[in-house]
Amino acid sequence: MVRWIQTLIFALLPLALASCSEKAPAPTKETVNVSTNQQFYEVKGVIKEIKADGKSAVIKHEAVTSSGTNYMPAMTMPFDVKNTNELHDLKSGDVISFRLVVAGDDAWIDQVKKLDVAPKTSELPSRASTFHIVRDVEPLNIGDPLPAYxxxxxxxxxxxxxxxxxxxxxxxxxxxxxxxxxxxxxxxxxxxxxxxxxxxxxxxxxxxxxxxxxxxxxxxxxxxxxxxxxxxxxxxxxxxxxxxxxxxxxxxxxxxxxxxxxxxxxxxxxxxxxxxxxxxxxxxxxxxxxxxxxxxxxxxxxxxxxx
Missing domain, CATH: 3.40.30.10 (Glutaredoxin)
Incomplete structure (x- = not known):
């Protein structure tokens, strides 16, 4: 009787282990990439505008580099945040540091901190803009014909x-x-x-x-x-x-x-x-x-x- 019970236990043991493995599958390649396929850049800039919904800010930032590699030149761009608290109590004109996170088809900023000193002006876009002649045109609405360009x-x-x-x-x-x-x-x-x-x-x-x-x-x-x-x-x-x-x-x-x-x-x-x-x-x-x-x-x- 004892020997029969032992035989039954050993026979069922592989099934129990298989059941456990099904409950906790190994991470797939895709799930691993979510956490590892990210790039991080430390950046400084000046806030030009905080959007009304608090989910993004237009920032005039320095050139974005990493290990001597230029990722993005100095420019003014809107950036999204995952957590609206990142932009809480900030306003236009504030000098900030932040982390730019690039992940697959997405990018956002976090670790936003207000600074007491400005970043190097040579690293920010110049105030001088390139001017050119523009044509006086009216905004197009739905149903309006598109002119020839x-x-x-x-x-x-x-x-x-x-x-x-x-x-x-x-x-x-x-x-x-x-x-x-x-x-x-x-x-x-x-x-x-x-x-x-x-x-x-x-x-x-x-x-x-x-x-x-x-x-x-x-x-x-x-x-x-x-x-x-x-x-x-x-x-x-x-x-x-x-x-x-x-x-x-x-x-x-x-x-x-x-x-x-x-x-x-x-x-x-x-x-x-x-x-x-x-x-x-x-x-x-x-x-x-x-x-x-x-x-x-x-x-x-x-x-x-x-x-």
């Missing part, structure tokens, strides 16, 4: 927004040196996924086109744009990267609420993504970076319908 694409070819009449046109704004993963790289990644979805979906419309408009024409030459475009596996039949005269770029940007500038050689900007229907009229303007490629696909499918 002229650019040069990554292949050195002339491109006009009027060329896409009869197609759904989606355009956004980027510059290739932008390093923050939730700004220009996210716009390009979303466009890449949008292209992939539309080209692989049965019965999806074919009368559509994507434009990524650079507001840094001095740096973003056709060759530079071509190299950048290749990183996102663009199909030039459906997606072009363009730059052009700064007056043209400023005008189309002003009409859709895209604000950018050159501050001491550094780009500052917000985010806008626009969908134009087959009649050349504004259908949708996405603000910020919270939209998804699925949402853009949905708008393009609607915009591609010939009225």
């Amino acid at each position: 002229h650019f040069t694409n990554e292949m050195g070819q002339a491109v006009s927004t009027a060329d896409f009449k009869g197609k759904a046109l989606a355009f956004t704004f980027i510059f290739t040196k932008c390093p923050l993963p939730n700004f220009c790289p996210l716009m390009s990644k979303n466009f890449s996924q949008t292209q992939r979805t539309l080209l692989s979906t049965p019965n999806a419309p074919t009368n559509w086109h994507l434009l990524s408009i650079s507001f840094d024409p001095e740096s973003d030459t056709p060759a530079t744009l071509q190299a950048y475009a290749n990183r996102y596996y663009h199909d030039s039949n459906y997606w072009n990267f363009v730059s052009g005269d700064i007056v043209e770029t400023t005008a189309i940007a002003d009409q859709v609420g895209e604000k950018f500038g050159n501050e001491g050689g550094s780009i500052t900007h917000n985010l806008r993504t626009v969908v134009i229907d087959t009649q050349g009229k504004v259908q949708k303007i996405f603000t910020g970076n919270q939209w998804t490629s699925d949402e853009l696909v949905e708008e393009i499918v609607k915009a591609a319908k010939v009225n």
Whole structure:
């Protein structure tokens, strides 16, 4: 009897151990990356604006470096916080230090501290700005026609927004040196996924086109744009990267609420993504970076319908 009980216990033991292992599985590669695939940068800057919701701040910051490597030049950019207490009791003009956290497609700041002394002025963007002539344009609303704007694409070819009449046109704004993963790289990644979805979906419309408009024409030459475009596996039949005269770029940007500038050689900007229907009229303007490629696909499918 005793021997039978011992035999039964030994027979059931592997099952018990297997059951325990199922309750506590080993970490997957993805879960490990969440904690390890992060980059940290210590930065100083001056607060220019605290957003009303307390979730982000516009900061004029020094060049961001790590171990002698330049990650981002000095510029003025909005930064998100995970904890709104980080920005509590801070105001415009305060000099701060903070940690920039870059993780995958996201970036935010934490460990924000008010400083009694200013960072080195040589490390901050110059107060001098680059001035250029601008065109007096009116803001575009939903249903308004988009005027013709002229650019040069990554292949050195002339491109006009009027060329896409009869197609759904989606355009956004980027510059290739932008390093923050939730700004220009996210716009390009979303466009890449949008292209992939539309080209692989049965019965999806074919009368559509994507434009990524650079507001840094001095740096973003056709060759530079071509190299950048290749990183996102663009199909030039459906997606072009363009730059052009700064007056043209400023005008189309002003009409859709895209604000950018050159501050001491550094780009500052917000985010806008626009969908134009087959009649050349504004259908949708996405603000910020919270939209998804699925949402853009949905708008393009609607915009591609010939009225």
